Amino acid sequence: AQTVTQSQPEMSVQEAETVTLSCTYDTSESNYYLFWYKQPPSRQMILVIRQEAYKQQNATENRFSVNFQKAAKSFSLKISDSQLGDTAMYFCAFMKSFNAGNMLTFGGGTRLMVKP
Amino acid sequence: DVKVTQSSRYLVKRTGEKVFLECVQDMDHENMFWYRQDPGLGLRLIYFSYDVKMKEKGDIPEGYSVSREKKERFSLILESASTNQTSMYLCASSFEHTQQPQHFGDGTRLSIL
Numbered sequence: 001a002q003t004v005t006q007s008q009p010e011m012s013v014q015e016a017e018t019v020t021l022s023c024t025y026d027t028s029e030s031n032y033y034l035f036w037y038k039q040p041p042s043r044q045m046i047l048v049i050r051q052e053a054y055k056q057q058n059a060t061e062n063r064f065s066v067n068f069q070k071a072a073k074s075f076s077l078k079i080s081d082s083q084l085g086d087t088a089m090y091f092c093a094f095m096k097s098f099n100a101g102n103m104l105t106f107g108g109g110t111r112l113m114v115k116p
Numbered sequence: 117d118v119k120v121t122q123s124s125r126y127l128v129k130r131t132g133e134k135v136f137l138e139c140v141q142d143m144d145h146e147n148m149f150w151y152r153q154d155p156g157l158g159l160r161l162i163y164f165s166y167d168v169k170m171k172e173k174g175d176i177p178e179g180y181s182v183s184r185e186k187k188e189r190f191s192l193i194l195e196s197a198s199t200n201q202t203s204m205y206l207c208a209s210s211f212e213h214t215q216q217p218q219h220f221g222d223g224t225r226l227s228i229l
Contacts, residue, residue: 004158006158009156035217037220042222043204043222043223044220044221044222044223045206045208045220046220047217047218050217091158091159102147102210102212102213102216102218103149103161103164103174104159104161104218106151106158106159106160107158108156108157108158109156109158
């Protein structure tokens with residue numbers, strides 16, 4: 001079974017600064033996908049960024065980027081130029097390749113507060 | 117845009133009641149999921165379905181059942197609600213192909229008194 005650990009329950013950052021959220025996972029799989037989801041106070045969960053384990057290049061989506069370290073089983077999220085709208089719960093999630101139903105295993109979440 | 121709609125944002129029920137949580141998606145997704153979200157525990161999968169009338173247990177199915185009679189609708193049933201089922205419930209859906217992201221509803225905050 002897979003496990004996903006987010007060691008920072010809460011974090012805060014000043015607007016316009018950079019913040020990094022940590023995520024580690026445990027798996028015996030060699031092919032898998034990793035995701036970061038964001039849940040703003042309005043509660044709808046949305047996908048922020050996705051990484052395929054077979055790709056060495058780190059994924060980037062505008063101000064969001066990841067540091068994927070496969071050997072260390074680490075998948076951190078960096079948010080550059082933080083904005084007030086980035087205030088949310090952030091969840092790291094793992095998906096095995098070729099699994100029925102595309103099931104996700106989630107970490108416990110990190111609550112990020114962006115301060116003005 | 118994908119729309120996943122959960123029937124209630126807030127729900128208050130009494131211990132022992134039978135509770136139905138409804139979820140509808142409008143993107144013809146094959147997969148549908150029910151999670152519960154608790155502080156510090158993240159999201160835990162209760163049940164999922166990859167086709168009409170098909171269901172699979174997730175990590176915490178005890179005390180719950182599901183129904184999927186139509187492709188667009190996935191219902192979560194608490195047969196006899198208990199106070200430890202007070203939680204936030206999230207529905208999600210996705211296409212069947214590997215690595216397709218899940219799309220989530222707004223959630224239902226359920227309180228069992």
